Amino acid sequence: MSSELLSNIAILVLAGFVGFAVISKVPNTLHTPLMSGTNAIHGIVLLGAIVVLGREETPGVVDTIILVVAIAFGTINVVGGFLVTDRMLGMFKGKQPGAAAARTEKDGSGS
């Protein structure tokens, strides 16, 4: 076992705990954007596809096709994931002032 493997496993375990710690505080309301956001982050597999294709000096046709598709898939995951999350969150953005306005409106009609 190389020391690099061991340190990678250490990173793996620690990252797991970071994941637990960060997420356990999320309010219900944000679960969907959060799922979407983490979904975008696992698009990190894109890196693997780039690395593997980028080091093959003379790839065969099949290898090239497999890896180009993998890169495209990874890119869709990343780009689509972040954009969709942003769109969802954009709906929350205007809400704080909106909520305040709705409250004052209600107060106004009540009085």
Added chain:
Amino acid sequence: MSALAATDMLPDGPLGVVVPILYIIAFALFIYGLSGLTGPRTAVRGNWIAAVGMGIAVVATLLLVRANWIWVVAGLVIGTLIGVPSARNVRMTQMPQMVALFNGVGGGAVALIAWAEFRSSTGFLDEPLYVVIATMFAAIVGSVSFWGSLIAYGKLQELLPGRPIGLGRVQQPINIGLLVLAVVAAVVSGLGGASEWWIIAVLVLAALVGVLVVLPIGGADMPVVISLLNAMTGLSAAAAGLALSNTAMIVAGMIVGASGSILTNQMAVAMNRTIPAIVAGGFGGTQAAVSGDGVERTVKSTSAADAAIQMAYASQVIVVPGYGMAVAQAQHAVKDMAKLLESKGVEVKYAIHPVAGRMPGHMNVLLAEADVSYDALKEMDDINDEFSRTDVTLVIGANDVTNPSARTDPSSPIHGMPILNVDESHNVIVLKRSMGSGFAGVENPLFFLDNTSMLFGDAKSSVMEVTEELKAL
């Protein structure tokens, strides 16, 4: 040549230091960004911080590219050309299946990388054992995730029937058998120098597992399944990162794996179900036994005018939104109606079931889009006691989350699932397209109660008619 050995990964010279440092910056941004996603005010920024981290990680990886530039760029361009428009144009109602699809392609990418790794090392000749194990894990989980997500997409997009499709009792032995076969094929693939057909067998068997596991799962469980598949893709990405000794992949994949597991568990708990029970066959199996008790029951139907009068003279109205509101895009109409009611002195609250719609928070997102005040949205535990004090409860396209048989009927497939106690309010008005049963395929006794009346039609036009009637009052 050991194509995958870690020492090959980083070039000598400055790049060997620059790339790891960029990776460290990248995953620090992921963690910082994700912690921003935990609050509504920091969430937008958090998402973009994570996206910047991703950009840095991709740029750092591009520095490692030694060959095939054109193809790498081609893949990136194709992915962007597909990803951007689909993310831009998707309607909010179709968000859950879009997330399922994006998750699926991520899993697919992992599976394809594993395949390519097998090919480039001519069947793992001279590879260390951990690389083989991690790659095979990535192959199986990635393929399950890809095909499982496609089925979830098909169900949510209504390309496939939403009801459970299963093989009944033999389902579970078949699934387990296929998984065992996939693992066996993976072991053979990993022996070194095996025929390529073995890794293809791994991918195909895992694909069958993904399809057969998700097909029998009923609609109400679908959010849990998407979340579970999301976590699995994360884990497979971490495994691929381990095989490639890529710290950014390890950290990002594992964070998603861990957080996704927590989220999945929270959702399952909200439905009083366990993840194993959901995966082992969803609402299937008992389905056939429940339907039809032979008694013809009738429902009362009402008109928009009657509904308007009932609500206008109520002191409190609780709106229970569900998937039907999402489909009809009725959230703005609902907001307009609520505003009108409030101007008449009626208190309007929204009861949000944790799994209303197709994802947790689905209804919150839609109502937030319509600018509904954050304070008016009540979670199940906060509002369930209020129904008995409520004059009118307006159920808009929600079904299973209001089904009282979850409380009373032990033979019901959804028995034990926490529900909104809508049936306790003085009057219930249900907006519904027709008398079909819900996504879970379970009949809802709520519709037959004496205090329930049905307003049939498209949710949006029904709400707008009610609003018109309210204006006329």
